[in-house]
Amino acid sequence: MGFTEVAPKNRLIKPVWIASLLAVAALLLLPSLVPLDGKTHADWQQFLGRFHPLAVHLPIGMLLLVPLLEIGGRVRPALREASILVLWLCAFSCLGTLALGYLLAYGSGATGAGVTRHMWGGISLTIAVLLCALVRPLWASGKLPYAYPALLGCVMLLMAWAAHQGGSLTHGNYYLTEYLPAPLKRLPGLRMLQAKVPLVPNSFYAQHIHPIWDANCLSCHGESKVKGGLRLDAYNLLMEGGRDGPVIVPGKPEKSLLFTRITLPPSDKKFMPAEGKPPLKPEEIAWIKAWILQGASPTAPSLAGVSVPQPYKEVALPQVGDYSKLLGQISQLEASQGISLLPLSKKLGDGLVLNTINVADKFDDARLAQLQRFAPYIVEVDLGRTAVTDACFDTLKTFTHLRALRLEGTSVTGQGLAKLAPLSQLSYLNLSGTKVTQAAIAPLASMHNLRHLYLYNTPAQPVSAARAQEPSARSSP
Amino acid sequence: MKQHPLCTDPDHGPTILDLPIPNGMKMEWAALETRRHFLGKMGKVFGWAALASLLGDKALTGDAHAANATLASPESLRLPQFAPKAKRAIYLFMSGGPPQMDLLDYKPNLAQFYDKDIPDSVRGNQQLTGMTAGQARFPIAPSHWAFKQFGKSGAWVSDLLPYTAKMVDDLTIIRSTNTEAINHEPAIMLMNTGNMNPGKPCLGSWLSYGLGSINDNLPTFMVLLSKTNPKENNQPVSSRLWSSGFLSSEYAGVGLRSAGDPVLYLSDPKGMDRDVRRKMLDAVNEINHQTYQELGDPETNSRISQYEMAYRMQASVPDLTNMSDEPQSTWDLYGPDAKEPGTFAYNCLMARRMAERDVRFIQVYKRGWDVHSDVTGVLPILCQETDRACYALVTDLKQRGLLEDTLVIWSGEFGRTVYSQGGLSKDNYGRDHHPRCFTSWMAGGGVRPGITYGETDEFSYNVVRDPVPVRNFNATLLHCMGIDHNKLTYKFQGLDQKLTGTTPAEVVTGLLAS
Numbered sequence: 008m009g010f011t012e013v014a015p016k017n018r019l020i021k022p023v024w025i026a027s028l029l030a031v032a033a034l035l036l037l038p039s040l041v042p043l044d045g046k047t048h049a050d051w052q053q054f055l056g057r058f059h060p061l062a063v064h065l066p067i068g069m070l071l072l073v074p075l076l077e078i079g080g081r082v083r084p085a086l087r088e089a090s091i092l093v094l095w096l097c098a099f100s101c102l103g104t105l106a107l108g109y110l111l112a113y114g115s116g117a118t119g120a121g122v123t124r125h126m127w128g129g130i131s132l133t134i135a136v137l138l139c140a141l142v143r144p145l146w147a148s149g150k151l152p153y154a155y156p157a158l159l160g161c162v163m164l165l166m167a168w169a170a171h172q173g174g175s176l177t178h179g180n181y182y183l184t185e186y187l188p189a190p191l192k193r194l195p196g197l198r199m200l201q202a203k204v205p206l207v208p209n210s211f212y213a214q215h216i217h218p219i220w221d222a223n224c225l226s227c228h229g230e231s232k233v234k235g236g237l238r239l240d241a242y243n244l245l246m247e248g249g250r251d252g253p254v255i256v257p258g259k260p261e262k263s264l265l266f267t268r269i270t271l272p273p274s275d276k277k278f279m280p281a282e283g284k285p286p287l288k289p290e291e292i293a294w295i296k297a298w299i300l301q302g303a304s305p306t307a308p309s310l311a312g313v314s315v316p317q318p319y320k321e322v323a324l325p326q327v328g329d330y331s332k333l334l335g336q337i338s339q340l341e342a343s344q345g346i347s348l349l350p351l352s353k354k355l356g357d358g359l360v361l362n363t364i365n366v367a368d369k370f371d372d373a374r375l376a377q378l379q380r381f382a383p384y385i386v387e388v389d390l391g392r393t394a395v396t397d398a399c400f401d402t403l404k405t406f407t408h409l410r411a412l413r414l415e416g417t418s419v420t421g422q423g424l425a426k427l428a429p430l431s432q433l434s435y436l437n438l439s440g441t442k443v444t445q446a447a448i449a450p451l452a453s454m455h456n457l458r459h460l461y462l463y464n465t466p467a468q469p470v471s472a473a474r475a476q477e478p479s480a481r482s483s484p
Numbered sequence: 485m486k487q488h489p490l491c492t493d494p495d496h497g498p499t500i501l502d503l504p505i506p507n508g509m510k511m512e513w514a515a516l517e518t519r520r521h522f523l524g525k526m527g528k529v530f531g532w533a534a535l536a537s538l539l540g541d542k543a544l545t546g547d548a549h550a551a552n553a554t555l556a557s558p559e560s561l562r563l564p565q566f567a568p569k570a571k572r573a574i575y576l577f578m579s580g581g582p583p584q585m586d587l588l589d590y591k592p593n594l595a596q597f598y599d600k601d602i603p604d605s606v607r608g609n610q611q612l613t614g615m616t617a618g619q620a621r622f623p624i625a626p627s628h629w630a631f632k633q634f635g636k637s638g639a640w641v642s643d644l645l646p647y648t649a650k651m652v653d654d655l656t657i658i659r660s661t662n663t664e665a666i667n668h669e670p671a672i673m674l675m676n677t678g679n680m681n682p683g684k685p686c687l688g689s690w691l692s693y694g695l696g697s698i699n700d701n702l703p704t705f706m707v708l709l710s711k712t713n714p715k716e717n718n719q720p721v722s723s724r725l726w727s728s729g730f731l732s733s734e735y736a737g738v739g740l741r742s743a744g745d746p747v748l749y750l751s752d753p754k755g756m757d758r759d760v761r762r763k764m765l766d767a768v769n770e771i772n773h774q775t776y777q778e779l780g781d782p783e784t785n786s787r788i789s790q791y792e793m794a795y796r797m798q799a800s801v802p803d804l805t806n807m808s809d810e811p812q813s814t815w816d817l818y819g820p821d822a823k824e825p826g827t828f829a830y831n832c833l834m835a836r837r838m839a840e841r842d843v844r845f846i847q848v849y850k851r852g853w854d855v856h857s858d859v860t861g862v863l864p865i866l867c868q869e870t871d872r873a874c875y876a877l878v879t880d881l882k883q884r885g886l887l888e889d890t891l892v893i894w895s896g897e898f899g900r901t902v903y904s905q906g907g908l909s910k911d912n913y914g915r916d917h918h919p920r921c922f923t924s925w926m927a928g929g930g931v932r933p934g935i936t937y938g939e940t941d942e943f944s945y946n947v948v949r950d951p952v953p954v955r956n957f958n959a960t961l962l963h964c965m966g967i968d969h970n971k972l973t974y975k976f977q978g979l980d981q982k983l984t985g986t987t988p989a990e991v992v993t994g995l996l997a998s
Contacts, residue, residue, distance in 0.1 A: 319993030437885040461885030
């Protein structure tokens with residue numbers, strides 16, 4: 008069988024060339040005539056557009072067929088006859104798919120570097136396919152021996168690139184490379200999902216900026232869910248940006264996509280955090296802005312002009328020993344004396360608090376002495392208005408973890424107060440309404456932790472009836 | 485199952501479980517019955533045993549006596565979640581809504597806006613009350629009074645509060661409290677119970693439930709109502725505000741009357757001595773116990789404990805209310821009003837006496853702050869009635885060493901508008917309800933003294949920095965008392981109910997002492 012190919016009839020050639028070149032021009036002008044403005048448009052556009060990912064596989068499949076037909080045609084020339092038909096089908100399906108894709112991008116308001124690359128990939132591929140179809144007759148007739156194979160090779164490469172861009176849009180940048188075998192990952196130039204670089208401790212970023220992402224963003228931009236190809240779970244990933252390119256431009260908050268998205272009106276479709284999650288707090292936005300302005304550094308420990316209130320820290324109390332074996336004895340004593348000796352909090356190590364208010368008039372030195380076996384675990388003692396006397400200090404001196412002692416309204420005179428000196432943790436002592444004198448409290452001066460000493464209505468600090476009660480305003484500038 | 489008391493057929497009496505009532509109720513009853521058997525037998529021992537089991541087996545086997553100890557109140561297991569800074573709290577409630585910009589929220593620029601309309605950008609699309617929504621204009625009424633700075637903290641205080649001015653270094657002033665309710669009843673319910681609708685337990689009840697009592701002879705939660713002044717616009721204050729809601733009625737507040745006997749029928753009638761009263765109570769308790777055995781209603785137990793509390797109060801309340809033991813210095817401090825029972829000053833002194841006796845939560849209501857009109861006429865009276873007493877209370881607690889572990893709170897249910905309600909003149913104006921910002925203060929256990937927290941815009945209309953919504957305000961109060969507001973819960977209507985409600989609340993750490 009000889010290689011014969013029916014040459015297209017001459018009268019058709021011109022209109023086909025004209026129509027094709029018009030189509031090429033239209034395709035090239037499309038992005039400037041109907042620009043992707045980032046706004047959403049009619050719903051029908053998106054409805055149709057969403058068939059783009061489906062339709063796109065049709066031209067891909069057929070385009071792959073073309074070189075197969077051309078190569079197979081060397082053995083069975085009949086196959087070659089099919090290739091021009093397949094090429095034109097490719098060209099038309101490319102045009103259709105391109106239209107759908109453009110509807111999708113235009114209708115949904117998609118923008119960004121990834122979308123733009125994919126769009127130009129699609130447009131150039133379509134043009135190249137059209138050219139292929141036009142050039143092939145010339146190649147078949149021997150007028151242009153190399154143009155067609157070269158063009159077809161370009162089409163294949165263009166197709167691979169454009170398809171990869173599209174895949175990246177739907178699956179994220181690292182879909183292909185994420186599970187690449189480790190040796191291959193080290194190939195130069197391969198954009199690879201980088202490992203998370205640990206935060207620099209004590210940097211402003213680690214202390215104040217990253218926690219904002221952590222609390223508000225990671226559910227969508229983290230390890231498990233990567234919306235928009237953007238991950239915020241490490242500084243290096245944040246700076247790498249997402250599908251639409253970098254999201255932080257150091258020094259330029261207004262050009263940083265992340266900053267613009269969090270400062271849109273909350274009703275805006277592009278507002279972040281999305282899906283009705285609460286907006287960032289004003290001070291958080293202010294910190295982010297200042298941080299970007301001052302270079303978006305991962306290491307700077309502080310920012311000029313930004314003061315962050317020191318976070319409140321619960322001061323841990325000194326812990327007493329383990330008294331859990333004594334709980335039974337404690338409850339027995341409570342019952343027999345009518346007192347309460349309860350843990351200060353659910354954390355038993357915070358110690359026990361002695362309350363005597365329900366049996367105040369009966370609670371004397373002898374009863375107090377019975378508490379001695381629990382002495383190291385008792386941290387607060389309320390003996391207000393009880394019957395204890397100065398002898399109580401002999402027992403109390405063994406309460407080594409005592410922090411607060413109330414003796415107000417008792418008959419103590421302060422003799423023996425010096426015995427409390429070894430109680431290094433004692434910080435509160437209330438002797439109001441007792442008979443203590445200045446001389447009696449003198450030994451307390453050596454107790455450096457005793458910061459709160461109350462002597463109201465005692466000989467040491469008598470209540471003066473002539474207190475000035477009329478207020479006087481002290482104006483200050 | 486014992487025969488139902490209402491059933492005449494001895495063999496086939498219906499049980500609770502046979503009644504045509506919802507299944508959920510039956511299950512609740514069955515659960516209560518189990519709990520009743522359990523608690524009834526074990527009481528406090530059970531509590532300690534539970535605590536011991538938290539500590540591991542070692543603790544349980546370590547002491548065999550644990551199971552033999554005598555019974556006591558199961559309340560004693562109610563421990564704070566962490567070491568509390570405040571053991572008790574005194575809440576001075578300024579019912580009606582004090583005008584913040586006339587007292588503590590100084591707005592120096594207002595004078596230049598006199599009689600100008602409040603900008604729309606400030607007012608936004610806020611819904612106003614029916615009292616001013618119809619006004620053609622919203623003219624700004626700058627405060628009639630001058631402000632000065634006081635103390636080391638330099639807090640600005642109005643000339644109306646000369647005594648408060650003296651203690652600013654002890655106060656934590658919050659200018660950014662805000663609420664969602666614009667009318668008295670929902671707003672005051674929200675402040676007290678965390679919910680605008682009645683039926684939820686109030687702060688004091690949650691504290692009683694969560695922490696239990698220290699002094700067995702007085703109620704854990706007491707309420708003091710101040711006498712009303714007919715010159716003031718007094719909004720009603722009802723017992724809903726100290727109700728225990730769905731918690732046992734043991735935790736409801738006990739109100740003292742502002743006139744006459746503080747508690748009615750407190751003294752035994754002639755001819756009835758203490759022993760007779762005791763015998764009578766024992767008999768009544770016996771009957772109540774029987775009722776409880778038969779019906780299993782936990783409210784019966786509440787009644788028993790309340791009868792017992794009343795019996796103990798017969799001895800403790802006269803001692804509490806007999807102020808003849810107060811030295812002259814007390815009267816010098818609180819002022820002459822304090823001599824007259826039922827005044828706010830008297831109640832502040834009473835609150836201090838209760839704090840001394842370890843009453844857990846004391847709430848003092850002062851009504852009349854609802855100054856819709858005649859602010860320059862009424863506000864000085866209100867301040868004169870309260871300013872000195874507030875100062876006296878804080879100072880008195882401080883000198884006696886009680887302020888360290890007593891939290892004092894001063895707040896209304898909302899603030900007032902910067903624009904005048906009704907006519908505005910150089911001499912007078914009125915102010916309508918304003919929920920978006922109001923000023924409160926705290927002092928004492930757990931809060932940072934000498935700070936002013938939060939900020940409003942230059943019209944005292946919107947919070948611009950550090951807002952403190954009611955739920956955060958209450959979460960902070962609980963925090964000072966050693967309670968994690970998310971953990972103080974009670975299962976009711978299928979929800980783990982809590983004071984701070986379902987909207988996530990936060991402790992305002994900026995208010996806390998470090």
